[in-house]
Amino acid sequence: MEIIRGKHASFIDEPALVERLAGYDAIHVDIGTGDGRFVAHLARACPNAFVIGIDACRENLRDVSRVAPENALFIIANAQGLPAALRSLASQVTINFPWGSLLEGLLANDPALLAGLRRVARPNTMLEVRLNGGALAEAGWSLEDGGSRVRDVLAENGFDVPPPIALRAGELKAIPTTWAKRLAFGRDPRALYLRAVRNVSTVSELERV
Numbered sequence: 001m002e003i004i005r006g007k008h009a010s011f012i013d014e015p016a017l018v019e020r021l022a023g024y025d026a027i028h029v030d031i032g033t034g035d036g037r038f039v040a041h042l043a044r045a046c047p048n049a050f051v052i053g054i055d056a057c058r059e060n061l062r063d064v065s066r067v068a069p070e071n072a073l074f075i076i077a078n079a080q081g082l083p084a085a086l087r088s089l090a091s092q093v094t095i096n097f098p099w100g101s102l103l104e105g106l107l108a109n110d111p112a113l114l115a116g117l118r119r120v121a122r123p124n125t126m127l128e129v130r131l132n133g134g135a136l137a138e139a140g141w142s143l144e145d146g147g148s149r150v151r152d153v154l155a156e157n158g159f160d161v162p163p164p165i166a167l168r169a170g171e172l173k174a175i176p177t178t179w180a181k182r183l184a185f186g187r188d189p190r191a192l193y194l195r196a197v198r199n200v201s202t203v204s205e206l207e208r209v
């Protein structure tokens, strides 16, 4: 799979990835990571965790990846085709303020995206999704209906998901991602937070599909 650090892109195979992850207590995967700021923040805040950021767009990752700590890794990949080497790795997954095909895939129950999420997450892995009103409106959904739809899709795919929680400017300001800040200080600071857990009982059943 292709990784990036600064301007330098290279490839890492599964054994090399396993070696890099050795000794860490937790592995956090952030999908649609954007400029990587969230990953770098988490990696510095939690030195015993290894944090992997994934995005389809390499240009945004250059600056933060160049100076990110050793326990952070940036992978260039499409969320609809998550690398097989990430199977059952994540103890925590985040998708913060998705747009484009990542958001559309969540709303449409895209089989490739959802199968990838299930593969990456271990049983009991927490999946946190933050959705913003503007991106949902562009995709043709109201904030409320979009949040319910993503909740239903995750539930169909083996996640236990309580109802979404509304995030306003104050809460958005406290989330260490670039988009959270943009939203918090923008014209429409409305977002939703979904906190799902990978359901142990459906793991083998869904993996047979």
Ligand SMILES: C[S@@+](CC[C@H](N)C(=O)[O-])C[C@H]1O[C@@H](n2cnc3c(N)ncnc32)[C@H](O)[C@@H]1O
Pocket: 031, 032, 033, 034, 035, 054, 055, 056, 057, 060, 077, 078, 079, 080, 095, 096, 097, 098, 099, 100, 101, 102, 103, 177, 178, 179, 180
């Ligand atoms: C609004 S930005 C949010 C970035 C970051 N999570 C944040 O909160 O600042 C959405 C990100 O999703 C990425 N994205 C959209 N579709 C994707 C896909 N199919 N696979 C991987 N990344 C995708 C975009 O490249 C973009 O960086």
